[in-house]
Amino acid sequence: MNVFVVGVGLIGGSFAIDIKAAFNEAKIYGVDRSEDNLEEALSLGLIDYISNLDELDKADVVIIAIPVDATVEILPTILDKIDDNCLVFDAGSTKKKLCSTVEHHDKRRNYLAVHPIAGTEFSGPQAAIANLYRGKTNIICEVEKTAFKLQEKGMEIFSRLGMRIRYMDPSSHDKHIAYVSHLSHISSFMLGKTVIEKEKNERDIFDMAGSGFASTVRLAKSSPAMWAPIFKHNKENIIETLEEYIANLAQFKELIENDDFLAVYREMEDTNHIKTILKGIA
Amino acid sequence: MNVFVVGVGLIGGSFAIDIKAAFNEAKIYGVDRSEDNLEEALSLGLIDYISNLDELDKADVVIIAIPVDATVEILPTILDKIDDNCLVFDAGSTKKKLCSTVEHHDKRRNYLAVHPIAGTEFSGPQAAIANLYRGKTNIICEVEKTAFKLQEKGMEIFSRLGMRIRYMDPSSHDKHIAYVSHLSHISSFMLGKTVIEKEKNERDIFDMAGSGFASTVRLAKSSPAMWAPIFKHNKENIIETLEEYIANLAQFKELIENDDFLAVYREMEDTNHIKTILKGIA
Incomplete structure (x- = not known):
């Protein structure tokens, strides 16, 4: 063969x-x-x-x-x-x-x-x-x-x-993979960017970073040559996921601004349910 | 003792x-x-x-x-x-x-x-x-x-x-930890929320999720009882980090909307530098 x-x-x-x-x-x-x-x-x-x-x-x-x-x-x-x-x-x-x-x-x-x-x-x-x-x-x-x-x-x-x-089918594939894969990569890249920009003159700060940061920002090491074309091909779906992600972040920020920490708690509690979902993913 | x-x-x-x-x-x-x-x-x-x-x-x-x-x-x-x-x-x-x-x-x-x-x-x-x-x-x-x-x-x-x-000093601690720890938790919680909301009626979809998603969303399993009070204590710093994170995501989305995939590539390439920074973090 x-x-x-x-x-x-x-x-x-x-x-x-x-x-x-x-x-x-x-x-x-x-x-x-x-x-x-x-x-x-x-x-x-x-x-x-x-x-x-x-x-x-x-x-x-x-x-x-x-x-x-x-x-x-x-x-x-x-x-x-x-x-x-x-x-x-x-x-x-x-x-x-x-x-x-x-x-x-x-x-x-x-x-x-x-x-x-x-x-x-x-x-x-x-x-x-x-x-x-x-x-x-x-x-x-x-x-x-x-x-x-x-x-x-x-x-x-x-x-x-x-x-x-x-x-x-290809359309369903591209739509759902935008959520469970492509969005993770963008959230990770932008997290890396935000922290690097802020801390560029303060290298010691990364001593403060633990395994949580390392895990969340891991995908920001990925190859741009591979990912830029993916974002191009899946443009419409990715824009939709990004809009929803940004809206959720903005709403969470608003809850914090309004001192509604009970709602902040509930948002996290509801999302904890990801534990069950993640079981079985390597 | x-x-x-x-x-x-x-x-x-x-x-x-x-x-x-x-x-x-x-x-x-x-x-x-x-x-x-x-x-x-x-x-x-x-x-x-x-x-x-x-x-x-x-x-x-x-x-x-x-x-x-x-x-x-x-x-x-x-x-x-x-x-x-x-x-x-x-x-x-x-x-x-x-x-x-x-x-x-x-x-x-x-x-x-x-x-x-x-x-x-x-x-x-x-x-x-x-x-x-x-x-x-x-x-x-x-x-x-x-x-x-x-x-x-x-x-x-x-x-x-x-x-x-x-x-x-306590102020510097709270300011920098907002970037390297607290923001990671919010980005992860909101990623989990965005995907769960979208896919709540389509359980099979999580079969499509790989180790990348699992890694990025890992912190969304964290305890709300521990994290809500942290966000309350560090409110001002966290709002600042969230605003920068949201602005970076919005700008990345705009680059995609404008088909500027060269800039999309460069954003990721610049952030790849996180590889070096992460060396040594467990």
Whole structure:
């Protein structure tokens, strides 16, 4: 099984590690804009060969793990170049724009729109880790548009990697993921910004920060190259989530201003219910 | 050494565990409004005896680990009841109001204003853990107002528990802690609220949430009984931080609305610098 990984960073590299472990016969071919990343991926053993898009005709599986704007650009070209029996899936955090881009492509049936809910705040080949996908949710959109045999091929991979499958339409995916993922990233980035701006001349202050701050601001370490295109693709949904988030913050501020600390208490008490919801999330 | 722990929850209970381990001769007396908490603390072995404020005359050390508004109320009474050689310290997340409350108390020299930057999102006696304070920052305010012998007694405890000491005035403490701690809690609570409100009828959606959401919303599990009084005490500073946070979020939203994704990228890139800052925080 020839697996082409387009983008040998955290996501693509972690797929490479687990697929090699799960499929004896798998050969991993790395494709990347960056020569340095390819060399690094080869020396780390993530990939077996450095390759390029012109060798795609020998691919059995192509995994696209690059920023979503780059995926939109490259996906039609990749579909043009592959064999009829090749499965192409991406791992992007938005799905609507991707699905509509290839809606009328001759090889639409070769593409599976995938979003594995897995990752860390790190990036690049050295960030790739084994078992990143084990026990994680994998959202698949418009599964019915993919050839049955190729759906099966995808499921075999996801199943051996230990993922839970959820099916969804692209619009619902993008709408809900804005709440449970994209908004978290913005809240974290802006928290980091607010504190850095205030404390830029007072380095000692960060001695005062504990694990609570570290946890809340962790996502502010994430890659801008990955996230700016996600916010672009999911603009409308993200604006809506941000408006609601800002309104909730403003209302909480008003309760504090009005010394209504009973209401402040109740707001927090109501939200404590997140404990139950979070059970089961790693 | 008779150590009275007023409030046998996460913070007080964890002090009890470590002090018993570090001082062979320590006897721990638990004082709490809740009989259930006292019984639980006793059966968990956090405390040696259930006690009450009327026995404070035999205390060598009193640790107050209850919500900050309750501390303001009880601290003068505790100081009235203790012996001249007894050290009283609290562990509250605000310091200005406490210091001003006892400013003119006859026994001001017996009090040390302490804020250990340690905790978890859990609460109650069963949340108490060993080594919670090891390697953590301990902020001490107005140290010069505490009797020299009692400063020494406090330092001996904090040193055996493995804490790093930082000295600060109460106003600076409250101002900076609003940024690096209190704001994180509000951002997390309001993130939880925004997502719960939106998704209340769609439970499956939380299957889409990954470790990023879990990390950012972790503090929303925190105790309202502890946090509402903190927001009350630190009202002015918290309103200021919230205004800056909301302004940053609104500006980020505007960049997205205006399709200025280069600026969106740069905002995130600038904030990535938090990586360096966070090094060393657990």
